[in-house]
């Protein structure tokens with residue numbers, strides 16, 4: 275693995291790999307601070323997708339011809355690269371990695387499969403997942419709706435109860451409450467490693483320790499972690515984890531679900547159809563394949579999966595430590611947005627225990643107005659509730675402005691954003707700059 279020095283030069287070169295960053299918006303250079311919603315794509319990822327169609331396009335895992343064999347190899351190589359990115363390669367091959375249509379699809383797959391087990395589906399060993407009335411699922415106040423809602427629906431389906439870990443004023447999940455909230459009735463704990471609103475990194479160890487002490491499974495949301503931090507799912511000791519390729523410089527429509535080998539083996543399927551069944555009859559139940567294929571019904575977005583593998587390897591080659599260091603420098607500058615009069619950062623205002631996702635409120639100005647004002651200057655941020663309403667309520671808001679850092683952002687861009695934010699209240703409210 276070649277890890278370039280974390281110099282401005284190395285990241286200037288990385289930035290040049292993103293063709294979209296050469297375009298202008300409203301006549302101004304594009305300043306893209308919306309990578310937490312979706313990251314831009316480097317040339318190598320864009321090319322990987324078209325190269326797949328130009329050279330090896332075919333259905334995978336079936337077909338006796340050369341293209342099918344090459345497509346299958348490329349698809350499985352992508353799985354291996356995704357596994358490697360999160361430390362899941364090696365111990366069990368790559369069979370702990372399931373291809374999904376994204377993190378949301380991964381969490382829904384998991385919740386549906388556990389619901390199926392609760393309804394009596396699957397092999398005898400599937401019973402270990404069965405939820406009953408009175409059981410508990412614990413989430414956190416910081417969860418994205420794509421974690422909250424599948425598990426809330428799973429509660430409705432099984433009679434389990436939802437409870438949650440709160441957040442501190444700095445936005446971090448209250449892991450100090452793990453012993454009180456995670457009880458012997460808890461069967462699943464589903465939390466994020468990094469908040470998509472405050473950027474806070476969760477103190478996960480006490481949560482995992484307590485969950486496992488009471489026999490609960492831990493499901494981790496890695497969406498905002500894989501693009502920014504080194505991750506090792508085995509070291510984190512979680513049972514399941516989901517993430518999306520498009521937030522880590524890969525294509526849309528692809529994600530991955532990590533599951534501990536013995537758990538995936540015991541879990542019944544969630545989706546049914548081709549490519550996941552060994553034997554199908556008219557007069558008897560089907561016999562399903564082993565993981566990961568059991569969870570990959572139908573034709574996958576093959577070119578995109580291959581390109582997601584390329585994105586995973588591209589990030590690993592930069593080195594996530596170097597990425598974190600570069601983004602820290604940009605984030606340090608970006609956090610100065612909190613010094614602008616009338617601006618409040620949601621959660622941590624310092625650099626520790628966070629990534630470069632910074633949400634803020636501009637007193638007296640609606641986030642959509644802030645977003646449009648910045649857009650007119652070529653600056654792209656996200657406005658709204660970022661699919662995380664409970665944590666916004668915790669800050670007394672329904673919506674906020676979010677600037678999120680990616681590998682291509684620079685300190686100068688952070689300054690441009692702050693200068694623009696400083697003009698918002700003077701423009702809308704007539705207060706002095």
Ligand SMILES: Cc1ncc(COP(=O)(O)O)c(C=O)c1O
Nearest residue numbers: 376377378418420470495497518
């Ligand atoms: C923390 C977090 N979890 C889950 C998701 C859902 O990801 P996707 O929309 O790619 O399925 C997102 C996307 O915004 C996110 O930020």
